[in-house]
Amino acid sequence: MLKKTLLFIALVSFAQGETFKEFQQKQMSQESGNKQEFAKYKKSQEDAFEKYKKAQLKAFEDYKKSLGKYWKEPKLSTKKEWVAYTPDKKTRTDVDFEKNTITLETIADSPEDAKQKLKTALARVVTIDNKGVQESDPLEKILDKIKKPSGVIDAQVKNEPILSNIIFDKTPTKNSIKTYVDDHVKNNKITVLNSKIEGFHVYSLNIPMPSDSMQKKAQQYYGDVKYFAAKERLNIPLLFAIMQTESSFNPRARSYIPAFGLMQIVPSSAGMDAYDYLYNERRLVSSSYLYNSTNNIMMGSAYLHLLYFKYLKEIKDPTSRLYCTIAAYNTGAGNIAWAFNKNKNLSRKQKYSMSYAAEDINSLSPGQVYNRLLSDLRFDEPKLYLKNVSKRMIAYDKIYNH
Structure with a gap:
């Protein structure tokens, strides 16, 4: 159909006295113009996102600075820790998903006041859902006011549990919450430290989460993992292993890059590639889009699919390609190529080319590829990650294949 349309346009052009060469030049000019328009649009999007990132970073730094008025060591959420403050900034909860602990801290002028604040904080942290955090967290409210670049894809965060399904065997009642709080907030467990504020102290309490917390969190996401693993022709254990390594199943995970959510998607790189693969459109996604667990697992699965079936497709052995895919999820496909090309007499650009690296990789056994990655990757982080x-x-x- 396209060929017929172009032939018709050409015939009309010739009928109007335009030569074939002139017609070709016009077509080439239009194609060049379209490419330039796309490049201009892409750059404008990237520039807008960089501006948005800087605004977010400034908001983070300003918020952290405001916390410094009360806390000797202000803390914010990381990949594996979800840190939240009360609006007055004097009470904070720190859920460490990797160490499996909840740390409660409050600044108070008496043990009685501190105990009540700690109880309130514990009751809240073990019952609030992901949507509730997104809508009520003081820092999220500040970030939400920053204008997003046009065309950014947004989404609602799901009202799914963060800790309640770990702490309680069934939907908690007021009585079960009160019993849990009373059992864990006791005077003999509370540590008292000096405060920056005269006349006040920092009252701290560490509470271990159940030993099977990691398994319970994995099970919570099993439905989505199973669905997207099948859709993208991936292995269920791979998705779970990536998720645990990236965030320890912290749905509020955020790193400095910034990357968001369970599988730590970076909107301007993996996120844009995954969205383009899924929807045939290069668009940025927001943090709230990625705090939605279904979206996050979908995007992470899509990016793994791209790595395995597209970017690293020249690697023939499936196990060798899997090792390279795992490392590439952390450090990028270009760095995988560099690990195998660095000693070759190639240009800088060629050293990051998979075509050259695949020649070496395909001559090695999977075990040799694994060992080569551990010895020759440029940074220690992707080595440990692999x-x-x-x-x-x-x-x-x-667990899932037996």
Whole structure:
């Protein structure tokens, strides 16, 4: 149909006295113009996102600075810790998903006042859902006021549990919440430290979460993991191992890059590639889009699909390609190529080319590829990442494939 349309346009053009060469030049000019328009649009989007990132970073720094008025060590959420403050900034909860602990801290002028604040904070942190955090957290409210670039894809955060399904065997009642809080907030467990504010102290309490918390969190996301693993022709243990290594199943995970959510998606790189693969459109997604667990698992699965079936497709052995895919999820496909090309007499651009690297990779056994990645990747982080994901895949394989 397209060829017929172009032929018709050409015939009309010739009928109007335009030569074939002139017609070709016009077509080429139009195509060049379209490419320039797309490049201009893409750059404007990237520039807008960089401006948005800077505004977010400034908001983070300003908020952290305001916390410094009360706390000797202001803390904010990370990949594996969800940190939240009350509006007055004098009470904070720190849920460490990797260490499996809840730390409560409050600044108070008496043990009685502190105990009540700690009880309130504990009751809230073990019952609030993800949507509730997004809508009520003081820092999220500040970030939400920053104008997003036009065309950014947004979404609602789901009202799914964060800790309640770990702490309680069934939907908690007022009585079960009160019993849990009373059992854990006791005077003999509370530590008292000096405060920056004269006449006040910092009252601190550490509470271990159930030993099977990691398994419960994994099970919570099993439906989405199973669905997207099948859709993208991936392995269920791979998705779970990536998720645990990235965030320890912290749905509020955020890193400095910034990357968001369970599988730590960076909107301007993996996020844009995944969205383009899924919807045929290069668009940025927001943090709230990625705090939605279904969206996050969908995007992470899509990016793994791209790595395995597109970016690293020249690697023939499936196990070798899997090792490279795992490392690339952390450090990028270009750095995988560099690990195998760095000693070759190539240009800088060629050293990051998979075509050259694939020649070496395909001449090695999977075990040799694994060892080469551990020895020659440029940074220690992706080396440790590959080790952890590979080890955890074995554990998840025993649970879900046997």
